[in-house]
Amino acid sequence: MLKRIAVVVLLGPLLMLAPTAGLVANADEAMVALGKEVAFDRRKGNCLSCHMMDNGSLPGNQGPALVAMKARFPDREVLRAQIYNPLEKNPHSIMPPFGLHGIISEKEVDAIVDYLLTL
């Protein structure tokens, strides 16, 4: 009896971990895909109207090209803040405050950050 409980106690977390780990990987991919979709969607991020990124067609040139993001943004929160409210860093920024003004949802902000970090 005790032994059995011990096994359950030991295995329990492992059993729970195994499938979750798989889910996390899928969730990451799903978030990156969502991020790309939102970034390219003209009604949502429409980032291409100002940024060259990911070989998107007809990019604008109001903002810097979004390349080598992981190297340039080692701190994820700095990148998130730029999407959430660029006016915090530059009060005259013309980049829309996507999170603050609810142009996209919190989850979509996170998804865009995940996606950008793959560029």
Place this chain on the structure above:
Amino acid sequence: MKKHVAALMVLFAAASWSMLFAGPEDDRMAFEKYFTSKFPETPKHDFINGIYSIDPPSREQWLEIEEFPPYELSIDAGRSAWEKPFANGKGYADCFGDGAVRGQYPYWDSGRKEIITMELAINECREANGEEPLKYGKGKLADISAYMSFMSRGQKINVIIPEDDPDALAAYERGKQFYYSKRGQLNFACIDCHGSGSGNLVRADRLSPALGHVSHWPVYRSKWGNMGTLHRRFGGCNRQVRAASFKPQSPQYRELELFLTYMSNGLEYNGPGARK
């Protein structure tokens, strides 16, 4: 980019400074200088051609379009309306002479304490003669405005803000405030796109400089497929940043027109125009 941001901040600083110490004329000189320095290749008088004054490739296409101008039908319709008497036997000529009056508008009417635009005056002429007012954004009124603008080509933009009239100055200041205020869910000011952003690409569109923006109205816009007035364009630019727009000829848009036209003082009226 950095340089332009810096220059814009100087412009902002100049704008807030001028609220304390200077008047519209100092604003205008700073405004003009911003654009003539930003686009040194463009002769000052050419800013009335909007995006085509700073973008040689699209200028080529536009010059071809101007050979068979899409606004010609509208001028003709306007001329017919002009020549057709009102029910009372009078006509537009009784209000506006030969119609070449674009250069007199917009102006501050000290008696009425409001801004009178040419479009407003067209409807006031109709109503004074017992006719129904026309819609302000497009259609018949745009035709009559096109005819009058055509008759007025070459007149100088010359808005006067009577500096001894605090109400006139206040109306001017509100128009200026409107132009520099961020608005809408996307949080853009007019000056973000047509000042610091001018010359930049937004997808396939290049943004035109604000200097000369008011010279060539009404406009036949390919995207609209017909003629529209300046205030129709204001509404479109407000809505594209998901801001509330105002009615054509609302006090807000008349103030905006007063400010923006004052900024182009000295340039020529060359309406009607054709744009993408």
